[in-house]
Amino acid sequence: MTTFVDRVELHIAAGSGGHGCASVHREKFKPLGGPDGGNGGRGGDVILVVDQDVTTLLDYHHSPHRKATNGKPGEGGNRMGANGQDLILPVPDGTVVLDKKGDVLADLVGQGTTFVAGQGGRGGLGNAALASARRKAPGFALLGEPGEDRDIVLELKTVADVALVGYPSAGKSSLISVLSAAKPKIADYPFTTLVPNLGVVTAGSTVYTVADVPGLIPGASEGKGLGLEFLRHVERCSVLVHVLDCATLESDRDPASDLDMIEQELAQYGGGLENRPRLVVLNKVDIPDGQELADMVRPDLAARGYQVFEVSAVSRQGLKELSFALAKIVEEARAAKPKDEATRIIIRPKAVDEAGFTVTKEAEGLFRVRGEKPERWVRQTDFNNDEAVGYLADRLSRLGVEEELVKAGAREGDGVAIGSDEDAVVFDWEPTMAAGAEMLGRRGEDHRMEAPRPAAQRRRDREAERADEAQEAYDDFDPFK
Known part of the structure; x- marks a missing residue:
């Protein structure tokens, strides 16, 4: 038996990038x-x-942990590592993606709509890509960046044109079964419908979908019964149809009071339902007492401004008029929606004076550096390699981190943390480490590969500095995105 699941918590992990390779070409002679x-x-x-063929989130309910594959590491001989394969997760039309706090990340409506829920990590550069005019023989490579690991919540909100709402056993399932080819479960006891049912109705040249929502009872918006669990399935509907039972056996109920109760629950739930067009269906008029009650309440409902239809799912009385009236309202709602425009790409360049990082003093003797570039550079650094650490120091220096630390009041020996509390790298700050060469020598240079040229060395060093700045743009460029 198929189980309907419309809300799941999904744990996703994108693939990590492969490490770059540090290799030197070796050949005889x-x-x-x-x-x-x-x-x-x-x-x-x-x-x-x-994916239109997917109607439930059941697969993710049983298997909530999903992970994409990692990228392969680079190899010698300028061989690039293979990219990890993207993990494609099909979801039903109308799926809303939220984070753990409940903030909406994406609203997926329409066949083929995509959302990158987890970004794969970029691959580390090999030492061939790190070579420059001054750094001709790097003895290190960058590590691959970890993939994005996060928890998300998927909620399904049914995409339908019309929603049937009402008390349990008001005849909503019977009505959708005769309006469309849907075959919902029908029985003579409350809460027969446990999941929303969808049916397709054709009225003239108009084709629209109808959703049968599980019955509402007083307090549904507060979680009583099944109402709150499925009220979100009516949020996208263009028309609300109140199905009122004119043959109820409960003495304390009548169609008018049922309508007031349902309206109250819809208003308390919110979601913009108070502004949707409404129709009223007086159901079960094939029963003598039902017809009498319908005749009594119809004038009152019409006086409130409702368009009222008397129908019977058994005798099919009034169904044609109802279906064409719904088709007219659906067409008007569709015409009122703005037409899809061509996709536009908006480019917002960063300000020329934007540093791209922040330096804050958190406590006496402790400073924290936050920013996309410095945090990524730290993740890609092999701290077991002194040359790689020196390269990181040079990058941070060119970015202006040391200058900002001085402005913030940092002194030699103060602690500097780069990143968040969970994954920060903390070190004791030494102002001379920004220069790099004083502590670790000239990184990536090999005196055996060039003859000394004292007269031109200063000029070449200036040219090499400019080349290193241009190299930074290449280092930050991801060729796979």
């Missing part, structure tokens, strides 16, 4: 062939895609 370490491949993304 060519002992110093230069660096030839390839770049690591990028990690696979986790992508949600709307």
